[in-house]
Amino acid sequence: xxxxxxxxxxxxxxxxxxxxxxxxxxxxxxxxxxxxxxxxxxxxxxxxxxxxxxxxxxxxxxxxxxxxxxxxxxxxxxxxxxxxxxxxxxxxxxxxxxx
Numbered sequence: 379x380x381x382x383x384x385x386x387x388x389x390x391x392x393x394x395x396x397x398x399x400x401x402x403x404x405x406x407x408x409x410x411x412x413x414x415x416x417x418x419x420x421x422x423x424x425x426x427x428x429x430x431x432x433x434x435x436x437x438x439x440x441x442x443x444x445x446x447x448x449x450x451x452x453x454x455x456x457x458x459x460x461x462x463x464x465x466x467x468x469x470x471x472x473x474x475x476x477x
Contacts, residue, residue, distance in 0.1 A: 430455055430462045438466050 433451050435442045437459070 426458065427462055427465060430458060431466065434459065434462070437463065 431438075431440065432442050433448050434455055436445065436448065
């Protein structure tokens with residue numbers, strides 16, 4: 379038991395160093411890769427909305443693809459249709475392109 383007491387402060391010091399290294403990793407990620415990650419997610423969302431527009435465009439009056447293919451893809455697209463409609467029918471502003 380005497381040996382456990384001697385290890386206590388050393389383990390606390392190691393935990394503090396690990397926390398500091400973890401925080402340093404988060405700051406480095408925030409400075410280096412956060413903007414790239416947000417851009418990639420925004421691009422992915424735009425591509426998904428474009429895909430839904432091509433397949434389900436007749437829901438908003440854009441007949442691009444024959445309905446047969448749209449019906450085949452419908453089970454995969456149903457969870458995203460409501461948010462897609464909201465985004466497509468939303469009024470756009472100049473500031474939307476900037477941010």
